[in-house]
Amino acid sequence: MIDALRDFTSSLPDVLQWVGVILAAAIPFVESYFGAVIGVLAGIPPVIAIAAAIVGNVLSMLIFVFSAHGVRSKVRNGKPAKPETPRRAKLRERFDRYGVAGVSLLGQTLLPSQITSAAMVSFGASRNAVIFWQVISIVLWGVAFGVLATLGITFLR
Incomplete structure (x- = not known):
């Protein structure tokens, strides 16, 4: 999949290749x-x-x-919570243990930021806190892997 996305990005005109990267990075797990x-x-x-x-x-x-926050707001209007699935219970346990910052920074090793952020908001975490910590996490992970890729290419040349 990474090769296909790289080929797609490379196939775009030089001036628009950054758009291919934006589209690829918007995909969960990428x-x-x-x-x-x-x-x-x-x-x-x-x-x-x-x-x-x-x-x-x-x-x-x-x-x-924003979608999870909107859905949560509409669903929670006075209704009792449904029982959690085992996977969701495990995610909640990690959320309770590490908080928004910990789940945001470390959660990307297990699940995409889109899923972890939506889950945290659905658990009742502050939408703004989730956004803040997710942006920090996305920047850190992106810079780290971008620098490693650059160093790897430089080393191989």
Whole structure:
């Protein structure tokens, strides 16, 4: 999949390749970290590739957060909570243990930022706190992987 996304990005005109990175990074499980790698491998300057990957991932995450917040607001109007599935219970346990900051920073190792952010909002976490910590996490992961990809390409040359 990464190769297909890199090929798609490379096939775009040079002036629009950053758009391909934004679109790729908006996909759950690709995120800012693989989006940055895709951009670097496609030959986009690393700063532009990393920035585009971060923008794509943040935009996608914001859509999920605002959607989850809206759904939660409508569903919770005086209704009792439904029983949790085992997977959701496990995610809630981690949320309760590590808080918004911990889940945001470490959660991307297990699930995409879109899913973890929507889950945290659905658990009742502050929408603004989730957005704040998710943006920090997306930037850190995107920069780290973008720098590693750049160093790897430089080392192989």
